[in-house]
Amino acid sequence: RKEVEQDPGPFNVPEGATVAFNCTYSNSASQSFFWYRQDCRKEPKLLMSVYSSGNEDGRFTAQLNRASQYISLLIRDSKLSDSATYLCVCGDFNKFYFGSGTKLNVKP
Amino acid sequence: DTGVSQDPRHKITKRGQNVTFRCDPISEHNRLYWYRQTLGQGPEFLTYFQNEAQLEKSRLLSDRFSAERPKGSFSTLEIQRTEQGDSAMYLCASSSSGARHEQYFGPGTRLTVT
Numbered sequence: 001r002k003e004v005e006q007d008p009g010p011f012n013v014p015e016g017a018t019v020a021f022n023c024t025y026s027n028s029a030s031q032s033f034f035w036y037r038q039d040c041r042k043e044p045k046l047l048m049s050v051y052s053s054g055n056e057d058g059r060f061t062a063q064l065n066r067a068s069q070y071i072s073l074l075i076r077d078s079k080l081s082d083s084a085t086y087l088c089v090c091g092d093f094n095k096f097y098f099g100s101g102t103k104l105n106v107k108p
Numbered sequence: 109d110t111g112v113s114q115d116p117r118h119k120i121t122k123r124g125q126n127v128t129f130r131c132d133p134i135s136e137h138n139r140l141y142w143y144r145q146t147l148g149q150g151p152e153f154l155t156y157f158q159n160e161a162q163l164e165k166s167r168l169l170s171d172r173f174s175a176e177r178p179k180g181s182f183s184t185l186e187i188q189r190t191e192q193g194d195s196a197m198y199l200c201a202s203s204s205s206g207a208r209h210e211q212y213f214g215p216g217t218r219l220t221v222t
Binding site for chain 1: 165
C-alpha cells in the first residue's frame, strides 16, 4: 500500500467553480502535511502547509482529519492559472511521502 | 536569485557510466533532501541531511547511490554504474530549521540513461 493515496483525476472544471481534492495517508505518526502544485515539467512549488485546525490562504482551504487520516484541499472560484497537478505530502520529521498527484484542468 | 539551484539541468549518459549531480540549497537552510520523480508519479524520497549529517536514507536507495553534504552547504548525489531504470528527474529541496519542514525545490536534474 502506498504511504499517500490521491485520486489522479483529471478534474475538469469551468472557471469560477469550486473543486475539492482529498488525500489519505497510512502512517498515523505523520507530523507534517502540505499541498504542493506542480506544473508540467516543472518542480513542485509549495502551495500551503496543512494545520490541525485547518487553514485558509485566499481561495485555498486545507483541512486535516487525523482520526480518518486524510487531508483535503478546497479551491474556490477556480482560475485558468490553477490548472496544474496538486501533490499531497505527509512526513514524520526526516522523511516525506508525496502522493502521485491530482490533475486539475480549469476550462474557460 | 536565492532559490535552490541544481546542476546540471540535463544529463544524458550511457548505461554503466557514473554520474554526479550537485545541489545548492537556499543559503540559510540547514536541511536538504533528495528525491527522484518519474513520469506520472510524485517525488520519491531518497535521502535527508541535517547540516552535514545524513540522517535518513530510503531503503529504495541501492548501494549504487551515494550522497554527501561535506560542509553542510551544497550536496552531491552520485549514481554509479547507471542503469536504464535510473532515468528520472532528480530533485533537491531544502528547508529551514523551523518545525514545519516546508521544503523548497530546485529545478531538478533530468537524467537519461541510454
